[in-house]
Amino acid sequence: MSEEIQKTMQAAVLHGVHDLRVEEVAAPGRPQPNEVRVQINTVGICGSDVHYWEHGRIGDFIVESPMVLGHECSGTVVEVGSAVPDLKPGDRVAIEPGVPRLSTPASHFYMKRGEYNLCPDIFFFATPPDHGAFCDYVNHPADFCFKLPDNVSLEEGAMIEPLSTGIYAARVAPIVTGDTVVITGAGPIGLMNLLAARAAGAANVVISDTVEERLQMARQIGATQTVRGDAAELKAAARELTNGRGADVGIEAAGHPSAINACIGAARAGATVVLIGMPPGDTAEININDLIVREVKLRPIFRYNNTFPTGVNLLASGRVDVKPLISKRFSLKETPEAFEYVVANRATCVKAVVDVG
């Protein structure tokens, strides 16, 4: 490990709205004792990357200085810190992008309870001001890098991050064997949730969207029914599958107030509706009395925790196949074109990935 390392590297840096440049930046130095240096292989393009590119911000998170994008990533370990117990150069890893900094009492509070995604000081790839992973190398804590077995490719490994939302939703809802699940929104998050819901044993998964191509993909990867219509149709579909009761679990992945209420309406009394999508405004007009008289619980989720080992197991065991969701591949140099492509093909492009390595 005493040999020279590269001082600079290529990275896709967001300089402003619609201004994404692939340029030379400083490479990370030697890894800290608990870190590994990873040569990035694959990075998926997430809706949040695109949102920063289009708007320069997501809610209170504002890009105020040039920032490397990308957080759905995998790569190969090239150097390990002195205190890393289990990884070694050559290991292929999926990278969990959020790492609590543990610099405040609140951060320790949540870390110790196993809810580290709630740590207020969490580091997260490509969330301002933290740089992301569209680049050649990152140094990352070894315990947030998960070794991939031989039968899982690095490209699949990069998909564990978006799949994690679905794994987490299924765990906290929880989805139990034989459940009927409705999902509103068949974009990448909705589809990943569909895969995870099926893996968790859902017998029926009804998914709704306004775009037929997405529903077609949903059927291809396991949706038992798709709904292109409005809330009433979704509710009717859920009831028909459940002896008139409604869905056991709802997953809201569309991020529109009307979708939230549609998801609530399709859920049975006593059900849990997982909220993932954030509506454009800060608020939404919710059918609150309907929630109360039927005890429909709202369970918002923010990212995830403890999902990567599960993700590795699901891919390795073949219980989840993410490959059909990878729509298009680009090189690191082509990252700006990749963003253009994603925006121009929202209906058909589920997941575009950048092959860095």
Next chain:
Amino acid sequence: MSEEIQKTMQAAVLHGVHDLRVEEVAAPGRPQPNEVRVQINTVGICGSDVHYWEHGRIGDFIVESPMVLGHECSGTVVEVGSAVPDLKPGDRVAIEPGVPRLSTPASHFYMKRGEYNLCPDIFFFATPPDHGAFCDYVNHPADFCFKLPDNVSLEEGAMIEPLSTGIYAARVAPIVTGDTVVITGAGPIGLMNLLAARAAGAANVVISDTVEERLQMARQIGATQTVRGDAAELKAAARELTNGRGADVGIEAAGHPSAINACIGAARAGATVVLIGMPPGDTAEININDLIVREVKLRPIFRYNNTFPTGVNLLASGRVDVKPLISKRFSLKETPEAFEYVVANRATCVKAVVDVG
């Protein structure tokens, strides 16, 4: 049990808005095999009784024909059905007013899961079209009548019903030992929740209201802090008690959209906010993105289940004292005056009760 029983009895019957009459009605006949005949002793006046009296309806529940009001009740068993295993004439009981009819598949579904309050066909005293308990006698399933020990009075026993909301909220939140709890609304439901939260081990309970007299009562029965101000003040109070994090559990008992958001704002990341109060409209504008980025869960409750044995234990063991909340007593004949009194003294009258027996 073969002797004659009274054919008629006195009851307080709602004939229309502001038209409550104490009059002679048919008394119930012989109890069914699984029922007991109870001579009513005490019935509390609930906000919902008052609401029917003032508006003739609550949401979709409409009083379409004359209906006996009252559902917070206790009494003495005077006759037992042939299949009743454990009660006998002379037993003093608290009466759980909601009994699933089990006439539909959905009702069986919820009953078997222990969520019988969600049975769509549940019978409930004084919810149209079911008659209530401001009367001399009711026949009721024995397993929904809970024997009071000698050290619990019938008047206290009638308070188990409103206390049940608090017991249920504390159980499902859940409130755990040492928690900091905020309650919005210090009316009867908020105060009962305060008692139940303290009994469940809450170390701090902050309660907010706009009426000083209610906050004074709250302090008297165990609130560790009261807030008369707005959402910002409630949030500040919760944070001060929790090293800056916010409350572990929120209980919304005010039924106003602003109170719901105030309760959410005072809760810490990862907390649960129990929704009890139903806002006047069907909907409320919720700070949904704040819910999501902090994973604040909304747990609506509709009535309760499995709370009466707990209520009996809490009163018998002295862990909860409901007596300070009984503000005023009336006879059955005075029931209409009691309703007038409650409305005229909302600030100071927590719970008015009718002594029937």
Next chain:
Amino acid sequence: MSEEIQKTMQAAVLHGVHDLRVEEVAAPGRPQPNEVRVQINTVGICGSDVHYWEHGRIGDFIVESPMVLGHECSGTVVEVGSAVPDLKPGDRVAIEPGVPRLSTPASHFYMKRGEYNLCPDIFFFATPPDHGAFCDYVNHPADFCFKLPDNVSLEEGAMIEPLSTGIYAARVAPIVTGDTVVITGAGPIGLMNLLAARAAGAANVVISDTVEERLQMARQIGATQTVRGDAAELKAAARELTNGRGADVGIEAAGHPSAINACIGAARAGATVVLIGMPPGDTAEININDLIVREVKLRPIFRYNNTFPTGVNLLASGRVDVKPLISKRFSLKETPEAFEYVVANRATCVKAVVDVG
């Protein structure tokens, strides 16, 4: 429904140890208002049926007078009681054999909590003194009869009962997506648990037994690894799959003290071991300090609750295929031969069924 019904029927009646006779017995009369009359189609032979046949008792349950055996059953509704809301003649149903009688306060206590399998007065087919289902007709509460969709056969429907143990184990453990599960014992119960564990999303299921034929069947229906060796080998297998930690969930279906400790030893710190098998004596020498220093929880299960709707969904959706476990078919007349066969072919006969209808 006013036409005559048959007064007698054929049934397989246990008169004493090894004395099972197919004979004419009284048929049930008209169904009660909440009941349906079911013409039995298929009944599986359970280990407990065989145990009564071989020993005349199971623990404190003693066959003291002639008793019809059989409780894994399905059939066709031929008449419905007056208060049955959703079933009609011709419906094909799986029958849940345990129905709480609700004759005692304790029975109501558990029923209301959704733990009706713990009701002390539960009726259960072929548990003395309750008659079972190796016969032409039974009258049964409609809410314990579950309609089968067209794509599920009556033979498959009869398998929901033994599958229920697995569904229940997976729910209470709980097994979550991606888990590694060990099962000790690959008899019918162990194999049904294997199917249910896979349906619940287990990534790896390691199952152990001493009989190679059973392990072969286990591999055929989804075991990812089988172990014929001792506790050390099982532990090593579990650790290899879990980065050295051990299994997330253990399911003990062998009913031997050594298997219980083997299951505990293969489980990781913090895991839950579900106990199903009852060892021959009343007690077992447990490695209690190993339980404590690693916080391995023991979760015994007795039968199941709320599993039949799940079972129907699992079969209808194709998530579980029970057909490979049906080893042999007999007619009602051949029931005694069927018992002889089961005992003579324990290694290879997973589930023998009697085609009654």
Next chain:
Amino acid sequence: MSEEIQKTMQAAVLHGVHDLRVEEVAAPGRPQPNEVRVQINTVGICGSDVHYWEHGRIGDFIVESPMVLGHECSGTVVEVGSAVPDLKPGDRVAIEPGVPRLSTPASHFYMKRGEYNLCPDIFFFATPPDHGAFCDYVNHPADFCFKLPDNVSLEEGAMIEPLSTGIYAARVAPIVTGDTVVITGAGPIGLMNLLAARAAGAANVVISDTVEERLQMARQIGATQTVRGDAAELKAAARELTNGRGADVGIEAAGHPSAINACIGAARAGATVVLIGMPPGDTAEININDLIVREVKLRPIFRYNNTFPTGVNLLASGRVDVKPLISKRFSLKETPEAFEYVVANRATCVKAVVDVG
């Protein structure tokens, strides 16, 4: 912080069986960035300290070189590391003695799930080979030091450690409001559990022991009933309080096989029995079939996690008063005499403490 610090200090060091010496040892150096240097004030004597003193080992933990004893401790911060966000010199703190080292993948696995007490590489005061706290100074991670409010004394603060077992047991059981709890064993751990069970809302707590003085103390601090007799008497007491069902929660703090079975026998069907006491042998003969037919769950606990903030809240709010359990005080010099005293007065000495500061 640049001034000189003391190079040596006094400590009570165990050199061998019955060989505890108060002597000069090296003092800790400057605290690491995340640590605070704490001047120890009070250290309670735990049964495990006494066990090491009497036997030189507890199970597989063997004292192989001189070791400072003591882990129930509090003190005053005298220096803070550079990265400590919230503590400052002069702060009075309770010290959580177990800190995961996070040196292995398994340790990260449990830490991230909030079960850090299961980390295999956890540092723990006075568990070989880690030194304890009968000494003047320790350096300790700041996030495992909990600031005491003004109304909680350092002596009380030292009691949070033994109280933690009770807080943890109540949380994981869980004990819910109104529960009936049985505790076997009224030694220090049983009594701390009694306090915690009451704080968690238990309506009835029945505690058993063979020593009358301990039961007298139990009644003084909140036991609603005490039992000096055998298992049958404990079971009868639990049933009488619960309408014949048995206790909702059992806590086994005696560490004898017969007490484990007594605790199981006194628990109702569906109850949880928390196992704390470790029997002298590695195993215990458990009534396993009784566990199964009544679904009594065994929930072993090893130390605790996330209990110190709760402990601080319970003492600060006055919900728990640990002062009656402090039986006797000694100086650091007198530590060997303190151990002699504890052993000679097991019946009456609940908790002896060493005033170091």
